[in-house]
Amino acid sequence: MLDLKxxxxxxxxxxxxxxKKRVSPESVDRMLTLDEEKRQIQTQLENxxxxxxxxxEAISTATPADRPKMVEESKALKxxxxxxxxxxxxxxxxxxxxxxxxxxxxxxxxxxxxNEDDNVEISRWGTxxxxxxxxxxxxxxxxxxxxxxxxxxxxAGARFSVLKGYGAKLERALGAFMLDTQTKAGYxxxxxxxxxxxxxxxxxxxxxxxxxxxxxxxxxxxxLYLIPTAEVPVTNLYRDEILDETILxxxxxxxxxxxxxxxxxxxxxxxxxxxxxxxxxxxxxSFCKPDQAEQELERLTxxxxxxxxxxxxxxxxxxxxxxxxGFSAHKTYDLEVWIPSQNTYREISSCSWFSNFxxxxxxxxxxxESTGGxxxxxxxxxxxxxxxxRTWVAVIENYQQPDGSxxxxxxxxxxxHGLEKITSL
RNA sequence: GGAGAGAUGGCUGAGCGGUCGAAAGCGACGGUCUUGAAAACCGUUAGGGGCGCAAGCUCCUCGGGGGUUCGAAUCCCUCUCUCUCCGCCA
Numbered sequence: 001m002l003d004l005k006x007x008x009x010x011x012x013x014x015x016x017x018x019x020k021k022r023v024s025p026e027s028v029d030r031m032l033t034l035d036e037e038k039r040q041i042q043t044q045l046e047n048x049x050x051x052x053x054x055x056x057e058a059i060s061t062a063t064p065a066d067r068p069k070m071v072e073e074s075k076a077l078k079x080x081x082x083x084x085x086x087x088x089x090x091x092x093x094x095x096x097x098x099x100x101x102x103x104x105x106x107x108x109x110x111x112x113x114x115n116e117d118d119n120v121e122i123s124r125w126g127t128x129x130x131x132x133x134x135x136x137x138x139x140x141x142x143x144x145x146x147x148x149x150x151x152x153x154x155x156a157g158a159r160f161s162v163l164k165g166y167g168a169k170l171e172r173a174l175g176a177f178m179l180d181t182q183t184k185a186g187y188x189x190x191x192x193x194x195x196x197x198x199x200x201x202x203x204x205x206x207x208x209x210x211x212x213x214x215x216x217x218x219x220x221x222x223x224l225y226l227i228p229t230a231e232v233p234v235t236n237l238y239r240d241e242i243l244d245e246t247i248l249x250x251x252x253x254x255x256x257x258x259x260x261x262x263x264x265x266x267x268x269x270x271x272x273x274x275x276x277x278x279x280x281x282x283x284x285x286s287f288c289k290p291d292q293a294e295q296e297l298e299r300l301t302x303x304x305x306x307x308x309x310x311x312x313x314x315x316x317x318x319x320x321x322x323x324x325x326g327f328s329a330h331k332t333y334d335l336e337v338w339i340p341s342q343n344t345y346r347e348i349s350s351c352s353w354f355s356n357f358x359x360x361x362x363x364x365x366x367x368x369e370s371t372g373g374x375x376x377x378x379x380x381x382x383x384x385x386x387x388x389x390r391t392w393v394a395v396i397e398n399y400q401q402p403d404g405s406x407x408x409x410x411x412x413x414x415x416x417h418g419l420e421k422i423t424s425l
Numbered sequence: 426g427g428a429g430a431g432a433u434g435g436c437u438g439a440g441c442g443g444u445c446g447a448a449a450g451c452g453a454c455g456g457u458c459u460u461g462a463a464a465a466c467c468g469u470u471a472g473g474g475g476c477g478c479a480a481g482c483u484c485c486u487c488g489g490g491g492g493u494u495c496g497a498a499u500c501c502c503u504c505u506c507u508c509u510c511c512g513c514c515a
Contacts, residue, residue, distance in 0.1 A: 039474095039475065039476085042474080042475055042476095042484085043475055043476060043483095043484095045475095045484085046474095046475060046476085046483060046484045046485090047476090047483080047484090049483085049484060049485090050482090050483055050484070052495080052496095053483095053484090053496085055495070055496090056443080056494095056495050056496040057443075057444070057496080058495095059443080059495055059496070060443040060444065060495095060496070061443085061444075067495085070495070071494095071495045071496095072495085073495085074495040074496085075495060077495090078495080221504090242435095242471095242472085363472095363473090365472095373454085373470085375472075375473095
């Protein structure tokens with residue numbers, strides 16, 4: 001969430017950065033007004049409370065004879081400020097409602113724009129393979145009997161898949177390869193819970209605004225949510241903690257299933273397994289000091305790129321425009337892999353810097369020598385390294401042979417006991 | 426699922442209605458001493474918010490929430506979590 005103090009002190013700049021993310025200046029003004037009113041009442045209330053505290057203390061040392069009168073006075077004073085409490089609460093709630101649903105500021109370098117058409121390509125790597133009449137992954141994989149969408153639909157529904165035989169093995173190999181790559185790059189592996197509480201979803205910004213995108217599970221009197229990405233449990237690892245600055249940057253990676261309701265994406269990517277309710281993803285998460293963050297984003301994005309390069313999959317890197325960025329993001333790079341059957345690049349990784357937006361929500365701080373012993377919010381970053389399901393699709397399609405078989409990328413072969421080609425089960 | 430015990434500052438742990446954001450020990454940091462280090466000694470050491478140019482003043486927080494009271498870490502209610510025993514179980 002945003003820093004109200006910064007919003008107060010640097011209103012014009014904040015409005016500008018928020019405009020990129022389609023937040024109106026009126027909405028900012030509304031928050032500032034509420035904030036102003038709230039602080040005024042808070043000061044008023046606290047002054048009366050201070051007086052009340054002084055009287056209570058005086059009673060403790062007063063003579064028994066004086067006490068009854070003093071107690072009466074104290075009671076009367078309390079009546080004078082009790083009514084302010086609900087007012088303060090109401091203003092606070094109203095302010096929070098806005099604050100909690102206002103997106104992060106965009107970084108200066110983020111291009112203006114409303115949607116994906118305004119994203120800016122940064123670079124390309126590799127050359128799309130020359131395949132005549134490329135087949136899509138569904139056709140290829142179904143024929144090889146490594147993918148079964150019909151039975152997936154039967155047992156769960158649309159947007160689910162069943163991988164079989166070498167299809168399942170390939171998925172597992174990809175996950176293991178990615179994890180090995182990232183742990184070698186310095187990310188400590190974690191296996192977090194796949195269900196999390198509402199506080200965690202709030203911490204990373206999924207709640208309260210995007211509840212409809214999540215799978216919710218009733219649990220006793222409360223509820224849990226299936227994680228849409230490992231970003232949620234891994235970032236929340238350090239919620240409500242103060243880290244020693246010497247451990248920063250702190251880098252984790254995790255391979256988890258991800259669950260998304262895909263509400264609102266009806267009709268999009270209905271063919272194949274590009275957009276699923278459940279998929280695997282290796283996530284990279286980093287916590288660092290503010291002055292390390294910009295560089296950390298480049299680094300982390302590079303680690304995601306390294307996987308694509310090792311797999312020799314052609315891709316491009318783009319920077320998202322303000323209008324296409326996620327709610328919590330300060331700056332985002334997307335990596336898009338070449339999908340032959342669609343003759344285009346498709347998102348396979350999204351790497352974001354969240355400035356202190358998530359850290360403020362989740363209360364993740366650090367301190368040390370450089371902060372003079374004071375606590376300060378960390379910056380959080382994360383990125384896919386990579387989405388396993390989409391990588392699976394990319395491998396199947398980019399490595400397809402005229403006879404319908406799939407050759408296995410060299411780096412993956414050790415993970416498949418030396419298998420060089422999938423020809424059938 | 427049944428029975429019991431507990432949750433206090435970085436850690437251990439006291440406090441069980443007033444002067445307690447909180448003893449003591451440990452740890453950490455700063456200083457004295459030392460060629461340097463250790464030891465010893467002295468000091469500092471929770472988080473969040475409001476007002477203020479600042480110095481400073483002040484509010485809230487002793488697992489979370491609510492209540493009783495002039496006053497709560499201390500009393501009551503409730504929730505969560507941890508531990509022990511029994512049962513069940515991947």
